[in-house]
Amino acid sequence: MENIDSPRVRGRRPPQGDPVVDRALALLAAFDVRHPSLSLAELSRRSEIPPSSALRLASRLVEWGALERGADGRFVVGLRLWEVAALAPRARGLRQVALPYMRDLSEVTRQHILLAVREGDEAVLVERLSTQRAMPVLYYVGGRLPLHSTGVGLVLLAHAPAEFQDEVLARPLVHEPEKIPVSAAALRRTLAQVRRDGLAIVHRQAPRPLVTVAAPIFDGDEQVIAALSVLVPEEGADSRALGPAVRTAARAVSRGLGSSAALGPDPAGGRTDADGRTEVDDPGAGG
Template identity: 60%
Template sequence: MLDRGFALLGAFDRDHPRLNLVDLSRRSGLPKTTAARLAGRLVNWGALERDEHGRYAVGLRLLQVASLAPRGQGLREIALPFMGDLAEAVHQHVLLVVRDGDEGVLVDRISSHRALAPLYHPGDRLPLHSTGAGLVLLAHAPTELQEAILAQHLVQEPEKLPISAEALRRTLAGARRSRLATLRRDRPVPMVSVAAPIVAPGNRTVAALSVVVPEKLTDGRWLGAAVTTTATGISRVLSERGSPD
């Protein structure tokens, strides 16, 4: 029953925020009658909502439950004031990302009205090997995870440019050494991401803070110092309060 319920919820994504029963059945791989019965139960609980056209969407009850996740909400509450100060300085995107397995999860993002069109939204999963925050998280991830990713056929997203394992290995070593990662990309417009680790007691990297700015506005030295200083401030408060697991 749980697996089928998760299959229903997994049918939704950013490109499919609302689904009628036929599409919900097709995307979840469940028979129409089963999908209708389970969807009704999820609507009653609040995990799904149904509009006047009979289409289903993710319900607010899931947002309430997700807000209890300590790795997201606890960290977010500490980081947001610092992120706000950094956003005031850069007037672009400021991202807070945690690692979940071999992917990053965007916990929150503060964006100026002048910012570039975002590539990722809160809750999205992003590749570790081709985002600034992801590179920081990968650089401080367990060695076995690094080697598993380095053994894959890697491409830069969304440009689809190949990434050599040797070049990525050098990038990760540089990120560990400088505690800073810089990633440049040409699409959809030339932009630069600069990221730094957020560290909890025991010198554990628990998240990454990054900014994404147009390449033409990049001042590498100032931007790196601003991101590092902000990440250090968040880390200090984590150390004082004790970080969530």
């Protein structure tokens, strides 16, 4: 795809402006969960690309199928982009192995079952199973979750490299939507407990009371590559039953991925429940 707005210079970048692929990616990045549909003016403003250029690029993306344009003139993400994204090996193989065990958990809990991986400094939800009676949640497949205040995020952060943990802990972190500051020292203790216990239980009070129970998933190299969680209303939730169920499912998925060390560590020390599981009282956590 050549640069539409700048004369082509063989073997060099265009003399002015960003490469066309960067501008096309900027258009795609303009969409998010709060902006799934954009007018040309909105697309131009959010991508910081002039309207005429945005229109030409968007039209090319529509032709390829990365975007679609409705009768009202608004743009949405196209189906072909989803088809390509579904081929991502990190999610595809993981989902194939995990789905049977996620279905088992879904049948037992009748709520939400989440599967997430770490991408940069966030968790990305690669699968979610939910029943009709499940409580409303904001998480959607392909959506991003904070590492410091969600069940799957805490598991993934706890097993991330120490340098990365230090980088995250050095930031000013807050729980959303309550805007409550996160104590780096308390978070570091929580991460240590999650590593020891092999399971995290997070209590959230906003926007509604819920409990999430998360466990790590290991690959054949015995590295934590994903986290599995159950998210249920706090009322009537039995973490003593959910913990072993989530841990068992995560171990089964790990074995399916070639792990031979999926039994998890023994609980040791810290503030845990009677079964040795980490419990975090967090008004801004979930997932």
